[in-house]
Amino acid sequence: xxxxxxxxxxxxxxxxxxxxxxxxxxxxxxxxxxxxxxxxxxxxxxxxxxxxxxxxxxxxxxxxxxxxxxxxxxxxxxxxxxx
Numbered sequence: 001x002x003x004x005x006x007x008x009x010x011x012x013x014x015x016x017x018x019x020x021x022x023x024x025x026x027x028x029x030x031x032x033x034x035x036x037x038x039x040x041x042x043x044x045x046x047x048x049x050x051x052x053x054x055x056x057x058x059x060x061x062x063x064x065x066x067x068x069x070x071x072x073x074x075x076x077x078x079x080x081x082x083x
Contacts, residue, residue, distance in 0.1 A: 007069060008067055008068065008069065009067070009068075009069075009070065009073065010040075010065060010066065010067045011065075011066055011068075011073045011076075011077070012043070012063050012064070012065050012066075013063065013064050013066065013073075013076060013077050013080055013081070014061070014062070014063050015058050015059065015060055015061065015062045015063070015064065015080060016060060016081060017060040017061075018081075018082060019058075019060065019080050019081060019082060020080075020082045021058050021079075021080050022058060022059060022060040023057075023058070023059070023060075024057070024058060025054060025055055025056060025057055025058065026039060026042070026052050026053070026054055026055075026056040026057075026058055026064075027053075027054025027055060027056075029058075029079060029080060031066070031076055031079065031080075034075065034079060035068065035072045035073075035075040035076040035079060036068055036069065036072040036075075037066045037067065037068030037069075037072040037073055037075070037076045038066060038067050038068065039052060039064050039065070039066045040065050040066065040067055041064070041065040042056055042058070042062050042063070042064055042065070043062065043063040043064075043065065044059065044061070044062050044063075045061075064076075064080065
């Protein structure tokens with residue numbers, strides 16, 4: 001059951017090997033504070049970590065699934081890619 005919410009969307013952002021957050025925790029990103037987005041899952045290979053806590057380690061190759069505004073998601077992408 002899925003419904004669109006005007007003004008919100010989801011995105012998937014890969015944590016590349018060169019990311020400043022590869023090898024650090026989700027909390028280290030301060031994603032919610034800095035971008036207003038919410039990371040709702042981390043996908044690691046075939047595993048899905050739903051509702052990750054700030055203590056969740058991020059590894060190169062992980063994909064974070066986030067919900068937010070277009071601007072917030074662009075900011076999150078720039079944050080985790082170092083761009």
